[in-house]
Amino acid sequence: xxxxxxxxxxxxxxxxxxxxxxxxxxxxTEERELRLFALNALDRSGLPTPKILxxxxxxxxxxxxxxxxxxxxxxxxxxxxxx
Numbered sequence: 001x002x003x004x005x006x007x008x009x010x011x012x013x014x015x016x017x018x019x020x021x022x023x024x025x026x027x028x029t030e031e032r033e034l035r036l037f038a039l040n041a042l043d044r045s046g047l048p049t050p051k052i053l054x055x056x057x058x059x060x061x062x063x064x065x066x067x068x069x070x071x072x073x074x075x076x077x078x079x080x081x082x083x
Contacts, residue, residue: 007041
């Protein structure tokens with residue numbers, strides 16, 4: 001719920017609190033579905049990828065698992081690293 005609210009706020013422009021919610025969902029959660037939702041929310045926001053997230057995104061993008069949920073996380077992280 002918090003990630004969905006943060007995404008709605010970020011669609012109106014950059015907001016430090018909303019970005020922190022997204023960052024926490026990507027870095028601190030063990031729930032893969034929530035992490036994927038946060039990655040997609042950040043991508044849809046169109047904002048530059050925060051530098052603090054680059055190491056975590058690099059780890060996700062480096063996955064060479066082409067099956068399972070890690071594949072989705074890797075595919076969601078790669079475009080964010082290109083920003």
